[in-house]
Amino acid sequence: MSANSNRRWERLLVWLRDEHGMKTGEEDLRVACRYRPGAGNGLYALDRCTPSTTLFTVPASALLNIRTLERRYPPRRPPLSATQLVSLHLFLHRPEGESECKDPAFGPYISVLPRQFDAHPLTWRIRRTEGELLSRLPPSVSRVVDVVTQRFQIDWDTVFDYMQDNPHILSTSSRSDLDAAVHTTKDQALTEDFLWAWLNVNTRCVYQRLKPKGSDADNLTMCPVFDFANHSPNPPHLLPLPSNAEIWGTGSKRGEPYGLRTPDGTGFPKDQELFIQYGVHANKTLFAEYGFVNAMAEGDVRAGRIDGEVDVQDVVERMLQDRGVAGQWIKSALEQEGYWGYWTLHSAPKPGHPSFRLISALRLYHSIPRTNTAIPRNPDEILASWRDTLMGKKDSISPENEAAWRATLADMCREVAARASRNLENLKAVKSNNTEGWRGFTYDCLRTLWREELEVAEAVLESIRDGEEFW
Template structure:
């Protein structure tokens, strides 16, 4: 965990925000907004060279012990589906995400809103998130991330249409909202919401809430916390299980996410993330289609589905998933339509169930060679993508990429390359000893 000291931010909007909290009896905390410098991210494109990245985070104003509550947000400061029912009623089909995003748009327009000090501190843009990338960058996302990004874009569109329809159905006069306004609000909710566990279990789309102060805390996989709604105190609390010294950045943990998930949902990556992996589903299914006949492919897919081993084939820097090896061991079984195949499938099931380690040395060798072939293709793809991205700003100067968007995308491919290369080293060693 980064132990660098921060510098307190003296910002008019933040000072108004803190005054607003104090005037409305928000519980005091040992946190303040600060700038932190980190040499974890180095931009090395031809037109931009930045060795130190300045980022905002919450700094400890005095020592914090493990077990302390670092933020306590009273119910009155939580924007939830339940609190919004007083404004929009309950007789609608909008999800909690949809209604919170709609409400943010309307709060942004209301210059006299009680919430204005909080709204003024929300991000102005989300240009480092893949959903905001220009098409030329989206086209260079890893295939799984590209598919999820396009789905997220579609989710925003359908949610916007649902909210537009809802506004039109209300008796109160409300000016139409634009797609751009709603996208901004939707992404605010997506990147900053917390998940409630003790309130309104009937909420459609999950019990989520916006919580001032809490949403300024940054993420690291090393942070250990307890969080939840304290019914007795009527507050949402976060308790740190890590101690902090005065001046250090205080973190929370968003969950066990790899950098692809973090980039899609929050618009950044971690310089070191133990959860990183490379998903090889597309490559595995392509290999199945190349090796098997149409009927053989159907049979083996049914076997995988029946055993619960269809998809989710991944590698990490120091691990090849059991699911991946199960799929390749099955693919390495010859003679799908020949006598004796059922017996070989039973041997495969024995390995899947942990009753034996190998089907046979020959089967294991074939499976490892298949994985080696897949990794070589992915390594080549990653190398090509990095080469393309290194010159993409010169090729598409009109696209106006956010520098960190491009950096983060290159970081994703670099991490994939490193994981695949480490796997290839392991496979070369393993095959040489078989």
């Protein structure tokens, strides 16, 4: 870590101890924050950690969430979401340049947060830069970046309107550069300040049961120390401390402390990096939400040692478009039955296979002769037969239909594999002149994303050639 980061980490610990009563002695705080190129800061074991051991506990008052922030801001109907509220607070207290955050409430915590997100695809979208990197993303990854961009825009619009309705909250800002202009002009500089705040929330918040309903979107928190934990797809993972609100299935009006422990039966040696799992996400989601991907050794996806996933939405949509009115009819039938989208290919568990949703979409696609571009004359009959396969009443629509969709699936795999090979070849050309700093890391991520597409498509193609049955 740089001298600055070291100093900030020390200040954070003093703040947690003195202002919030956190125990930070060596028996109570068993991790330290250290820097690793590519992944940034991470959590490391200060000493040998035994199984089922609490590594640290952060008091509820030091967390950034609806419980610690809602009383600081005027109410709104409907209330700001947790993401909007925490982002607003970070926005109002963004540190200027390399200086420390001046927020009297959470300053030492906000000071340790990343200062920029140049390597995040949402930043490229909002700044309208890095067009080349964006153009090299697989279509399915671009689509998730679209979704993340829409979420950001909605939150920024909402928070901006809220600041216009409540201009006095600007006077609570610890920044010297926020003036009355905020409530009249939504310029690029302000948008980027909010982007910084929002990306900190989006990449660092964790689930915490605060509301009675477990699935409430406001059940999230930013937790100092905890949020230095990097992700690994492979166990063993650290686990959050048990929560009373979770055990009793209730919310928590005051919030609860939060922390991490080692899993039962697994210890860690001194100095080992300790990971958590940010959900079971496909690489496209990890890249679009967090700006990195799970590393995959060459051949591991093809061999089914890793579950590679390819989303073929763009390919299916184009095939439907090419079928004119018949394609539109198929689309609306898929939508009505809840089978629109999430069409994926997988390399594991072996053999490589299409998802049931994709098989179902292809079955319907071939229920009307391919040369037919008009609405079918017998739609009810076609739909009844197709629904029987959805509900498991029948294994297939007909042997002809099975052969037809398998042939189309093979064509799709060949198309995906050829596109991936082309992109990997093009990426070889940029390697030498464009790999400085974070870009080198990002290009490696792009290579992994395309290699995953190639290896998954090849694995499924092999299964089709081997005559594997798919379910």
